[in-house]
Amino acid sequence: MKSIPRHEAVERHLRSRIASSKPGDALESDAELTALFNVSRMTVRQAAQRLADQGLIYRVPGVGTFVAEPRVHRDLGRLRSFTEEMARRGASASSKVLVAELRSGTANEVAALHLAPGSTVAHVRRLRLADGRPVAIENVVLPMSCSSVLDKDLEHGSLHDALRELGEVPTSASGTLVAVNAAAEDEELLAVEPRAALLVEERLILNQSGRPLERTQTRYAGDEFVFNVSLAR
Incomplete structure (x- = not known):
């Protein structure tokens, strides 16, 4: 079975978490996702940025990543x-x-x-x-x-x-x-x-x-x- 790119695996995981969460709920930190998927922080940030660009999450520097109110x-x-x-x-x-x-x-x-x-x-x-x-x-x-x-x-x-x-x-x-x-x-x-x-x-x-x-x-x-x-x- 062909493996999916690592950033896509992170993105799919976050989408699943978003679907079962409410606006304002906290998601895993970059460090937690890095450890969970054994990937670099750059890979995690790439996946998170795609979701942020779509308005699904928002990131507060030094605080965390949160589920956004859907647009x-x-x-x-x-x-x-x-x-x-x-x-x-x-x-x-x-x-x-x-x-x-x-x-x-x-x-x-x-x-x-x-x-x-x-x-x-x-x-x-x-x-x-x-x-x-x-x-x-x-x-x-x-x-x-x-x-x-x-x-x-x-x-x-x-x-x-x-x-x-x-x-x-x-x-x-x-x-x-x-x-x-x-x-x-x-x-x-x-x-x-x-x-x-x-x-x-x-x-x-x-x-x-x-x-x-x-x-x-x-x-x-x-x-x-x-x-x-x-x-x-």
């Missing part, structure tokens, strides 16, 4: 709802509904959705939770034709599932991602430090006919999310 990954190359992304990552998605209303659309909103000036839109604002942890603030604006989604269970259900029930299938999207500092309301809702780094994603989602369906702004806690990007020449 949520979003794949920028795929159009998925928050609920779908959480399910793929083994997390339970839920929401706290902050706003669910009909109102007059702003000039930018009606232009993005290809509506007449002054049109009424459906507005949903939610605090998105992963395993009960606040991780994002989501603002969604939809055409009036989709207003029946306001009657759905938007705390535990998927907005995109509700849209599909109406025959409106979120099919493609374009958008932007920028970094900003948290405002006072962000700090309160996301329980982040003053002026903490946030990632703000704006998306325009089209339906199966290529018509604008949803304009969304989502403000993500910067230390909770990793955005995965795949590029090809």
Whole structure:
């Protein structure tokens, strides 16, 4: 049987320990892992650094290595709802509904959705939770034709599932991602430090006919999310 590289053996061991531990639990020290696997400290550090880069552990110099609070990954190359992304990552998605209303659309909103000036839109604002942890603030604006989604269970259900029930299938999207500092309301809702780094994603989602369906702004806690990007020449 072919043996695996030593740093990979250390990494597999640490992953197993992480899976059975809670955030903040201490892991073996570099010295203990060196003795356990009969490898150099450099090999141990190589394995640990890979896990640290993935946000699975954090290291405090002179103190030890600890299990990190898991960060949520979003794949920028795929159009998925928050609920779908959480399910793929083994997390339970839920929401706290902050706003669910009909109102007059702003000039930018009606232009993005290809509506007449002054049109009424459906507005949903939610605090998105992963395993009960606040991780994002989501603002969604939809055409009036989709207003029946306001009657759905938007705390535990998927907005995109509700849209599909109406025959409106979120099919493609374009958008932007920028970094900003948290405002006072962000700090309160996301329980982040003053002026903490946030990632703000704006998306325009089209339906199966290529018509604008949803304009969304989502403000993500910067230390909770990793955005995965795949590029090809």
